[in-house]
Every structure is written in structure tokens, then in C-alpha cells.
Amino acid sequence: MKKTALPTMLSFAAPGLREQIEALPEGTALIGLSTSGRAIAVDLDAEAPHVLVCTASGGGSTTMLRSLTAQFLHQGAHALVLDPKRISHLWAKALPTVTHRGTIAGIHDALIHLAAELERRLGLDGDLDDVPRLIVAIDAANTTLRQLARYWETFRHKDDPKTSPAIAALVEALWAGRAARVHVIFDARPHTAALAGMSATHELFATVILARFTADTWRRLAPMAGPAPKKQSPPPGRCHVVQQGSVHETQAVLMTDADVVNWLTDPDNHES
Template identity: 35%
Template sequence: MTELERAIRKLRRKHTVSRVAYRYVSGRPLSGKAGHPYLSRGAGRLAGWQRQVIRFAVPTVGLVATVHPEPVGSLVGSAVLVAGYRLRRRLTMRRFNREYVTPTLAALAPAMGLQTGVRLHVDPSLGNLTPRLAKPLSPAETAVRAWYGERVEPVIRWLPERAQRAAWSVQRTARPVTSKLAAFRRPVDPDQGPRIELTADTPYLTKEQRQLVSSIIGSKIPVSDLVESWNQVGQRVRAVWTVRKRPPARVGVDQVAEHLPRLAEWEFYIGQGAGDRPVILSLRDDSPHIAVSAGSGAGKSVLAELVAVQVLARGGRVVILDRKGSHRWALGLAGVDYCTRPEQMHDALVKLAALADERNTLALHEPEDWNPGARVLVIAEELNATIGQLVNFWAEVRSNGDPKRSPAVSALADLLFMGRSAKVNVLAIAQMLTARAIGGPEARENFGIRCLARYTANNWKMLVPEAAMPRASRTLGRWQVVIGGQATEVQVAYLSATEARALACPRSSGTSEVSGLSSPAGDFLTLRQAIDGGVIPWKLDAAKKRLQRKVGKVPAPRGKSGNADLYARADLVRWAGSESDERISQ
């Protein structure tokens, strides 16, 4: 028997009537080829179950058409419309894959050292991938589409729109019942969305290979601002690129008023992050000082205003060093010391350093969680220019025997090193926060919270080299807040001057719980300083006799300033008021 006869006999045995009938009924290819899965699409065009449906549906429709031709005609028309829609979608996806997926796979396979086993899924809704494939329309096509949109499409969409509205009405009616079923639903991954997904039949890819794959994906598929994640656990390597979630475009006073009552005294709300999540800064856990670096017009003063308003609303004090008048909303507010001249800034910084030193000295004799008093926020605007003005002012007024370095600059450095326990916090603002602008590189390291906007690559590398630099946003009020090397994109809340003043002074009396820096030594005074500042109404000898005789609510000493005792301002005020109350009662 020849080879040809053997092949013919083998072919006849393979394609017997029973075998072909079995393949037809089971959904297998009639040719008998293997490797065609039943549930998923394999090398063939259709899955096994899809072929099965078609093979049973076509003869059934033909049989019914001979008995009932009218309903079958409408059914066939609907099937033709569905088939036309699917065909159009298939042609669009075919062009999409030919433009993006196929060339990318051809570039990826050699990069990973694989010729097969690389699968790539690109969501058509990503960016403007699909609109880029659109061809310009001719005037005739434009006219036809306009006529279709005005005359035909409203008629076609009338019934689906009514059905959708009816479905929404049913959902609203059934909401009391369906809401209780939420406890039985499995949680859905909130990050599921448009993505690029790559699967490779290899257990591991090196760092260089992953970088090359990311570079190819970024160059072949024109979608910007993607976040990638790799999973190499198991027999396959899986990589996913998703669109970075962005904060809302605007955050205002409503969000600030909502979050402010929920925060601790050391926590500050600054805006909304990705996924509309609130972003909270902690001056106790994150860092006692905040560095703000941004270009002109990026909203540096808005961010400082937001923090200052929350300090004032809790009864704290705000000291503003501002030569150009960026915080006019704070003029005249209780608890605010607005310094615009170099001599005012000089005196304020020296007094603040003395206050911080007093509080730290007293903290040595108190429990660990002792509260030294109201929080003091120092807003240093435009430090690049302010430091120079302080240096020049000291050079003009310095006399023989005075230190060469400006005491104000030294005081600012001292505040940065001892501000946490004293509850004196510095918010430093500069277009470029160099080491020279803040008093040295070691002083700049005290800023654990660093906020940047409209930054350059040079500025980012100087301030936060440990964090990956995202692309700078053009949205007004969009900041990158870096804490511990982790950058968080934030839309900072915007407050108008009226809104800021209303939030800063919630008390009906309109007065602050603390006084300004007009006193010589801050919150803790000697008897002489209290008399000079008008805190107590007696002369020094009379005050000492009252202390010896324990007249009224005598204050307890809280520390030492040389040989003199220090008393808390609140205790001295209470002492002076108690004696006047006793006289009235008598």
C-alpha cells in the first residue's frame, strides 16, 4: 500500500460521520484540530461555546422562520443590527491593536528575551488613544453626521432612554432593600480602572529588563502620567500601568470647616489628595517646622494662611514676618503680630527665641506631656530677601562689643532646633529654599515637611532628592507635600480674606486667648517684667509683700531667670484679679 493510500484511509477514519457530528454538537472545530478551548478564545476565532450557540441557533431560526415568518423577520433584523455593531467594534479594535498593541509586542519580546508567551492588554479608554486614530471628515460626511444626529438618533435613543429612566426609578424604589444587601457583597478594588496590563510567561525579570519594558511602554503607547506596579510572585510576571489618580480641582472653606473640629491640636488640614482623601499634617509626629518652596504666584501665602487660620482658631498666636504685605487678611486680628520692618522682625525673633528657651527650661521640671502654653506659629515670608534685610539691619545698628552675626538670624536657627517641645513652629517660605536663605544646611534639615509647587528639577533635587520627582502641575493650588521621602499630591484649600478671618476668630468676643509679643518676655515673666508690662497694677515692693503674705491667689514660681522667679502670665492676671474681687466683696 502506497503512502498516498495510507493518508487517504487515515483521513477517512478521521472524518467519519459520527466524529463530524460529535464535533458539530460539542462545539469543536470540524477540521478536528486540537488546542481550541471551550470557555475562552484560543488560537481559533471563537470559543467552543460560541461555536455551539451558532450551530444550534442557525438551524433553529431557519426552522421557526418556515412556520412563523413575521416574528422571525424582526428577530433577524435585530440580529443583523447587533452583528453590525459588533463588526464595527471589531474593526475599530483591529485597527487599535494594529496601531498600538502589535508594534509594542514586537518591541517587548526581544527586550524580555521571549519570542512567545507575552500578552498585552491596552484599554481603549486610556487618554486619547482612540481619538488619535480618527480620520478627518469630509464636508459630505460632516453634513450626513449632523443630519443623522438631528433627525435619526433622537428617534433611536427615545426607547432606550425611557427604559433607562424606568430602571433608575426601580433602583430608587428598591434602595431601602438593596442597601441592606451591601453587607453580602464582596469588596471591589477601588484601583480597578483603565489600564495597560502585561503578562509574560517567565518567572523573573531583572531590574534592567523591567526598566527597558517601562521605557518601551511609555514610548509606544502615548499615555502620560502612568503609575506602574510589578508582580513577580508565581510562574508569570505581571505588570500593570494605571492612570495616576488626581486630587479635585478645587477645595474651599466647606472642606476646612468640616475637618477642623475633628483634628487634634497639633494636626492641620491642608487640602484633598488623590481619591478625594483629606491630607493632614502633624506638627508633633511629622515635623515641628514646614518648608514651603514654590515659584511666584503658586500660592505660597495661601498655604501659610490656611495653617495660620487653624492656629488662631485654637487660641494660638501667629507672628508674621512679611515685608511685602502678603497676609493682609490678618491685619488687626487678635493673636497676630504682623512685622513688616526689619527692626520689628529682629525684635520678634529675639523674643520668640527667649520664649522658646523659657518653655524648654520649664519643661525640664514638668511631666513629659506637659503643655507649655498656646502654640506660636512663625510665618517667615520670602526668606531669600528677609535674611538679607536682617543682616543689613544688624550691620547698621551694631555697636562695638556686639556679636558680628545678627541675633535675629541666630534666634531663627535656635527656633528650628528647639521648637517642638516649646510649641513654637516655623513655616519658612522661599522661592528657592537654599541653605544660605535659612541659616545653613544643618538648620534646613529641621524641616521634615517640605511643600513644593511649580518646581524645577534643580529645586526638587536640592530639597527632596530622596523622593522621585513627579511632573509639575499647572493647576493653581496643586502642591507636592514630601514627608519622609514620600511625595503626596495635594490640592490646597483656598480661603478668601473674609473666610479666613471668620475661621480665625470663631469666638463671639473676637479676642484671642493669648496676648501678642508686646510684653518683654512672652508667656513667663518676672515680677519686674509683669509690672513694666502692666500685667499687675502694684509696684515691685508691694508685689513682693503680697507674695510674702499670700494675699489673693498667689502664683507659684514656674522657673528662674537669673536669680528672679518666673511666673506664668495667666497666673499673674488671675492674682491681680482675685484681690480686686476680694475688695469688691468686702
Template identity: 50%
Template sequence: MTMLPDLLRLTAPVRETLDTLPASKALIGVGTDGQPVAIDLDDAAHVRVTTIGGGGSSTILRTLTAQFLHHGAHALVLDMKRISQPWARGLPTVTYRADVADIHDALTGLATELRRRIDVIDRHGSDVGLLRLVVVFENGDATLRRLARHWETVRRPGDPQESPAITALIEVLFAGRMARMNVLFDGDPSINALGPEGREQFGTVILGRVPTSTWRRFAPAARPAPQHRGHLNRGRVHVVQGSTAHQTQVLTLTDPEALGRATGAC
């Protein structure tokens, strides 16, 4: 077992590792065996990041998003706080939405795009070369609650009871892998509108500074559950993939580094 570093930054060796990864993969960090810990969106389409306050979820989403943008993906950033991913604002490959009405419209638009992509695949085959679209969902739980309340205020007689924006997100979680639409979600889906079916679609779960009870709820198949000691090390998480949990020191990209990686400048 290798001692994890206190901080993992974009050094030359790390950059070399990033450059070897295919477009479907992104580096999360390094494990206790000294090997890279990565996600592959072609294998496990969606990622959930769950931390306590100040646990670094926005940093993780920033680092992952920049890597996918580097490989030509586009991103839809949903950031009700407006300050979580400022580096991505203004990029031609990024759509940034912060107002709840705009987030509602963006998500319902995803449902239309999902159907379009599935139609293209049905007509031309799965190797048609669709552009990857990464949906970066910041502060997910509060945003979903706001979306539900927004729908209550604008819903007209005859409209569905459930928010079509939330329904669209669930549809993307179920069918997004085939359509190359992937969700990076910051939050605790056990208490939001996604329900157990939506929660099960996250093939990679990143847990940072969470108590054992949260571990058991989100990753019951992974053993053993770590004893909660606060994980005070900056960037120290557990990456759960299937029944395996990797203690990991995450790669930390600053805003300028993320921008540089996304645009190919570094």
C-alpha cells in the first residue's frame, strides 16, 4: 500500500497520465496502490459526488469536466449558486444556466435532444459518432427542490403533475449512455426527486467526508465501510465502482488550470 499524497496537482507526470487516457475516460486521482483511479463514461455513464459541506464536490466536478471538454465534449453546467464553475463561463463548448426557469428549460431541452440522438442511432447505428454532452449538476438536491416548486407555480391545468425538467433528467439517467449524454451530479439522491431508480443509474459514486451511515446508504455493496474520521485531508475521497471502493487522493485543478485543460492550452 502506498501513502497517498496530501495534494495531487497538475504536474508533468500527471499531465502525461491525462494525455494517455481515451476520450471516454477522466482521471479522478491516485489510489493507495499508486495507480490512477479513473472513470469511463462508456462503461459507467453517470457520476455522483456526495460530500459534506466544504468537501470539495465542485473541485471534483471542475477537474472531471475540464478533461472531457479537452477531448471535444460539450457541457451543460447547471449552477444555481452562480459561483461554482466560473472558469467555464463564456466557453463556446459550454452552456451555463443559473436561474431556475432557465435550468428548467435546459433540462426539458435535454429530453428533446435525447430523443433526437436515439432516433439518429436507430437510423444509422451506435457508431454514428455523436458528440458527447456532459451535464454538470451543481448543488443538485437544492436545485431539484427549486425545480419542483417552480413547476408548481407555472403548471397549467392538464399539465403533468411531476416537473418535466426532473422527468427529463431521469430519462437521461436511464438512456444517456447509449446517446452519449452523461450526468455529473453533486448531491444526495436519497432525499431528492430522483428516487431509487434514478439513484441506481450512477455507476461511479465519489464519497468525500461522509459518515458511515451515508456510506451504507449509497454504497451498500462495497466492503468494508470506512470509519468516519472526518477525512480532513484535502481531496481525500472513496471512489465506489461496483462493489469496490478505492481510497483516492483526487486531482485538484485550479480554475486557470481547468480552463487551460479544457481549451487545450495545457
């Protein structure tokens, strides 16, 4: 397939891009443009209900979480943003439909509340027309899960379950999220605890976004897509999107914190 020259940065401010994003149907978000000239998007309803983002340091996972979450928020979703670095998603603090948590205690409590919300939604027996989609965006999931496990051990009683209830809530959201309109955008490495032993990982994550990956990471997360692409030094924002066995080399949309806040707080202002 003939490759198309892509810009080294695909900014939200690029001519016509914002309009293209706003024209997408509810539940769909633009990841970016592929080297074949195709728009690459994720559809939370037609495909698996969650998105897995796996990059090495500096690979753009934080930008990806911000861009995808912002697009779903624009469509009326609510979001829970778990930000263990506390400063990676400061944009989330400015928005009324977003809950931002950075401390491990806060993340633990937010996931406990997520379990209750998931149970409430499942109790509606599919009558979710008036229930907003809920996006759970988890940055640096490997670190977060390790810290949650240690946090639980500090006050777990003898008769309490060994597994952190916060981690159990996250796993339940991954498995039952589709039926409750709960969707996880999961920034994790392939060996993360919440994914270990999940034979149905590819049923949960129909969209896998990889950047600066190793051959081992590719074998774990994209075995159906053939051998890993040759090692390269892609420009910033370039990733490989694996969907339904196909791989699309993609330049991802860049939304800054200011882009997101301006767009979501004043959506009719195209001069921001």
C-alpha cells in the first residue's frame, strides 16, 4: 500500500481536523491519520469496549489518553482520570464532568466508587439511554497497580481478601464495562498485573496502540498482526494501531491541555 507523507505533528489546530473530529458519531474517537491517508478511529460500541495504550517512556501515551478522553467528553461522556504522577493530566481538574485523582489513596477510593457505579449500572438491565458513557483513563497503570497493592497491604485485615478491592474493581470494569457503558483507556505494559493471565485480552482491547515498542511487546500484544515492524526512530506522535488483525502506522492527534480545556468549556469558539 502506498504511503502518504504525514506531518511530523498532527495538531488539533490543523485546518479541518477539529471539524472532522466533531463530525464523528458518538462513541467514536479519532486516533490519527495513517500513512495510507486513512483516518484511524476507535469505536467503543462496534469493537471491544476498551483501548490499550502501550509505549516506552516518551512514546506519547499521556497525549493519547488526553486526546481520546477529550473527544468522548465532547460527546457527553463523563470521565475518571487516574493520574499517579499528579501533573500529567492537570487539564482534567478544570472540567466539571471529570473526576481527577492523583494520590494512591484517592485512586483507591475512586476505584471503590467505580465498583459501586458499575453495579448500579448493571442493575439497570440495559436501560442506559439516559446514563452518560463513563471513560476511565488510567495513566502509568503498571506503577499505579503496584502502589494500590502495597496500599491495600498497609491496612488489610486478616479476613479481608488478599487482592486489593480497587484492583478487583478495575478488572471487573474491564470485563463488564460494555454492558454498563464503562470504558477503560489503559496505559500499561504487557506484563501488568491486571492483564496477567487474561486469555481474552484481545476481546477486551480491540484497539491496541503501540509506540517505541520492543519485539517482545509486539509478540505479546499483537501476535495476530504478524512480525514486529523493523526497528525505527519514528517522529514524535507516530504509533502503530492494531485493530482486527490489521496494523496502521499512524500520526496521532496532538491536543494540548489548553486545546482540551478551551474546546470543552467553550465548544462554539473556533478561535481558541
